[in-house]
Amino acid sequence: MSRQHRTTSHDDLGPQLRADCASCFGLCCVALPFASGADFAADKPAGSACHNLSADFRCGIHSRLRAEGYPGCVAFDCFGAGQKVSKLTFGGQDWRGDSGRARRMFDTFTVMRQLHEVLRYLTEALRLPAARPIHGELRRVRAELWQATLGEVDELLALDVAALRERANTLLLRASELARCVVPGRKPDRRGADLTGARLRAARLTGASLRGASLVAADLTGADLRVADFTGADLRGADLSGADLEGALFLTEPQLQAARGSAATRLPEGTPRPSHW
Template identity: 55%
Template sequence: MSENNEKKHPAPGSRRLRLQADCGNCYGLCCVALPFAASSDFAEDKAAGQPCRNLQPDYRCAIHSKLRQTGFRGCTVYDCFGAGQQVSQVTFGGKDWRRTPETAEQMFEVFPVMRQLHELLWYLDEALTKEAAHPIRKELLAALEKTQRLTEQGPDSILQLDMASLRTEINDLLLRTSELVRAEAARTWKGASPRRKSYGRGADLIGAKLRGADLRAANLRGAYLIAADLREADLRSADLIGADVRDADLRGADLTGALFLTQFQINAAKGDAQTKLPPALTRPEHWSA
């Protein structure tokens, strides 16, 4: 494949390397554009568009090494899917909102929209890596290329996007991918007592006792797994898109091949060295050894 074709059609899975935050090429957008309220995740209130008091002139965090100890746990959980550097370096061509304050308001409005676009790219790129999704590969690729083009538009166009319609369109493809992948996984495990659990979107599993549970190929889309005990649980090929796993105990759990899992979710959960993660995700520094 030629270099130009590789850039136009990168190998499935490789695009996610570009959808990881590169704070060195971002103007601290998540520290300014987004609001937060005093809570267990944030030590104080901050309005949208107001720079965090810990943001330094070089856009680095003054307390980065001790965020969790000083009440800013939420900062260690957040992930922008690389939207920060896209908005800073591409959408606004490297313009610094401090030096060009006339761009600030629009830049802060574009950032959360770009994050949504990049999140959709993350899911679509993952879907394209699944052999079981081959029957809808052309549709997935078309959706990915369409979404990629949207990220390359100017700020005015980005702010006019109908994100609700786009998310609905792509979610249909992701749901079909999930069904294909989980059905294939269930066939593979036939005779090994796999149970394709379906809790329904938004299932209330807050604090659920699921230690050692066989959740292979389970449908956990949008499930509330806050503080759930998932120690040693088998979550291989489970669909976890949109699942809330804040403070869920994933120590020793097997998340190999878990569908549509993000770094944001992993950062919000608890785990250890025995937790098995998909290769595109990294083990958070705050997890136990």
């Protein structure tokens, strides 16, 4: 990635919001902490390189992460923040050999990842025909956020990320409401609900709001989840076998990677099926 990305068209951000690990200095493997448990086989403090990280910034066990006890790594997505911080913000300088630069790079990565995640949601909202009444506002906010990601390190670290996310979230909520209005009848509202281990086999959750809901280990086998809003929902270990997710809103690949499914699970158009299903 080079400085030419400062002129990237706002209508073509999709490729910029997908992780390119080959162009990153393994930032997620160093900057973030791991806690030993179901998602990670070992503890790792923030700022310390994972023992599986190779000298070329590649993961030494990438092809067998699940088998080695690191499903959390498979489910993680930086939404393109890693390569941007590595190649653009820091101009190709890595974190090794300079503790001061390393700290700033890791802090910047944390900020950039949050911004790119919101940009990913805004980009999806702009693809929703039902959200056309607010497309103009969505474009303006997305353009401003994108411009913020192109700032220098000090500018990025000074951003009020919470305020930026809140501004975007107001629009994303409206986009979700407009999109789910096409579903007739009353839509279940389970925002922030604790549905850990819930028995929801064959449940009718069409057009439901599941924003921020915990669906850890929930049984959603055969559930009707069409046009449901999954923003920030925790799907770790959830069983989506045979579930219908057609038209699901703000459902990310990391969420699907963290869940279980089957060949019979119906996914939103263009969404890749996780290899472990």
